[in-house]
Amino acid sequence: MRNLLDISKCAKFSPSFTNWECDYYSPAEDKAMEVIHGQCGFCKLPNSYLCVADITRPIPLSHSSAGDFCTCHYLYMLKKILGIQVRPPFLNSMIKAGKLWDIIRQKSLGGDVSIKDTISEYEIDPYIVSKVRAIYHAYKEFGLGVDPGYELQAPVNLTYDIHVPASSFIPSIDIGKDAVNLWADRSAGETREWIFPLHLTGFYDLKYANFFGEDKLSGRPEMYLDPFFIQSQNGTYFLADPSLEYCIQHVVLFPQQREKKRIEESPDEIYKRVFDDVISKPSKYFLGLNKEKARYGKKLYRTEFDLKSLELRYIQIAIEILAARWTGNFYKNWKVCNNVLPGISCDFQSICQTGKISETMYSIRGKE
Numbered sequence: 001m002r003n004l005l006d007i008s009k010c011a012k013f014s015p016s017f018t019n020w021e022c023d024y025y026s027p028a029e030d031k032a033m034e035v036i037h038g039q040c041g042f043c044k045l046p047n048s049y050l051c052v053a054d055i056t057r058p059i060p061l062s063h064s065s066a067g068d069f070c071t072c073h074y075l076y077m078l079k080k081i082l083g084i085q086v087r088p089p090f091l092n093s094m095i096k097a098g099k100l101w102d103i104i105r106q107k108s109l110g111g112d113v114s115i116k117d118t119i120s121e122y123e124i125d126p127y128i129v130s131k132v133r134a135i136y137h138a139y140k141e142f143g144l145g146v147d148p149g150y151e152l153q154a155p156v157n158l159t160y161d162i163h164v165p166a167s168s169f170i171p172s173i174d175i176g177k178d179a180v181n182l183w184a185d186r187s188a189g190e191t192r193e194w195i196f197p198l199h200l201t202g203f204y205d206l207k208y209a210n211f212f213g214e215d216k217l218s219g220r221p222e223m224y225l226d227p228f229f230i231q232s233q234n235g236t237y238f239l240a241d242p243s244l245e246y247c248i249q250h251v252v253l254f255p256q257q258r259e260k261k262r263i264e265e266s267p268d269e270i271y272k273r274v275f276d277d278v279i280s281k282p283s284k285y286f287l288g289l290n291k292e293k294a295r296y297g298k299k300l301y302r303t304e305f306d307l308k309s310l311e312l313r314y315i316q317i318a319i320e321i322l323a324a325r326w327t328g329n330f331y332k333n334w335k336v337c338n339n340v341l342p343g344i345s346c347d348f349q350s351i352c353q354t355g356k357i358s359e360t361m362y363s364i365r366g367k368e
């Protein structure tokens with residue numbers, strides 16, 4: 001395991017006599033505190049996350065980190081390698097509304113979560129709280145619920161062995177002679193083949209024996225009802241568990257309103273207006289509502305997702321992330337700065353615009 005760090009990538013490299021190369025290097029560990037040898041390690045220095053010089057061992061992928069990489073390589077680097085995260089009060093208001101709805105739903109289904117703590121931690125605007133409360137009270141009024149037998153927030157834990165054949169593009173890299181030997185060891189035999197594990201992680205909102213349920217609150221609910229637009233998240237969940245035959249998208253419309261009206265109304269008035277509107281037009285808010293069965297949502301079948309393409313996409317993304325780590329060139333995609341999700345700007349604009357990381361707005365993820 002020696003000589004795997006590319007010290008040209010880090011000015012703070014400090015040679016060590018241990019097998020971990022740098023005094024500040026901390027290997028990745030599993031929940032039982034066993035070292036995961038094939039996974040990129042962490043940096044122990046303050047305000048650091050992953051070791052930026054550890055550029056050969058894979059970083060686990062999730063559908064959202066793969067999505068970040070596709071959206072903007074620099075965004076991926078900020079979040080996944082430097083571990084920068086937006087402090088909850090500075091998140092986009094639509095994200096906060098979605099988070100509150102998620103917590104309210106989890107609480108109503110028996111989850112050990114606190115609605116009050118979430119409102120306080122995220123500093124959620126009273127206008128947003130009023131709207132989400134109004135929707136939830138209407139949800140209760142119609143007696144809506146989900147089928148019993150679910151597991152809340154079940155983890156997605158999937159590992160693929162990615163086989164990169166001899167004909168694939170692999171940049172040559174010089175990280176000291178042992179690193180070259182390591183790859184040679186891995187490709188022992190006549191044909192050169194690289195194999196590395198790709199870990200997919202995440203959570204199912206609701207998981208059953210043969211299907212799963214996803215909760216969404218959105219100003220554009222149609223985005224979550226068409227398999228074409230949710231290939232990445234839902235397709236990943238299908239990939240992770242072959243026994244899953246279908247999913248149910250529990251999608252709720254989050255009412256948008258014009259700024260002028262918002263200023264004129266108090267939170268209580270907003271609550272009343274939204275509640276009355278949901279009660280009078282429930283199908284507009286709870287997509288796929290079946291009042292008799294007290295259920296809502298749209299069923300999408302496994303066969304509606306292109307899982308082969310998704311798997312090939314992950315393989316290519318894993319290779320491209322490795323290539324970007326080798327070159328250090330996580331280039332910016334300025335085209336998406338104002339639209340990283342439909343209608344949502346990138347939360348990292350201030351970093352890209354000023355080159356500075358405000359400690360008020362951002363924090364570094366815990367190393368786990």
Ligand code: SF4
Binds near residue numbers: 026
């Ligand atoms: S990122 Fe940290 S652990 Fe990695 S080489 Fe630099 S100082 Fe060492």
Ligand code: SF4
Binds near residue numbers: 332350352
């Ligand atoms: S602000 Fe733009 S360039 Fe910067 S990380 Fe976000 S999407 Fe990428």
